[in-house]
Amino acid sequence: MGVLKAAARKRHATVIVNGKPKFPINDVGHAKAALARIGQARPPLTAAQKARVRARAAKFINVKKAP
Numbered sequence: 001m002g003v004l005k006a007a008a009r010k011r012h013a014t015v016i017v018n019g020k021p022k023f024p025i026n027d028v029g030h031a032k033a034a035l036a037r038i039g040q041a042r043p044p045l046t047a048a049q050k051a052r053v054r055a056r057a058a059k060f061i062n063v064k065k066a067p
Contacts, residue, residue: 004030014056015049017041023053031057 004012004024013021014034022041023034034057038050045053 014053015045017043017045017049023056025053025056025060028061031060 004026008026009024010021012024012026012030014023014025016022022045023038025031025034034053038045038053
């Protein structure tokens, strides 16, 4: 999993919480990390935000898998 700079983190953010980009997903590693840490978000995410993160991560993992 690569390190994201501030601009890339903002561009790939799945949700914005209190003005801060959260759960950037730009590769499979970030998608898996987002799913693993969805319950650790501070402040806690709403059900809609959690669903958005899960949907984006699942789509990314399913589409980006190597054959």
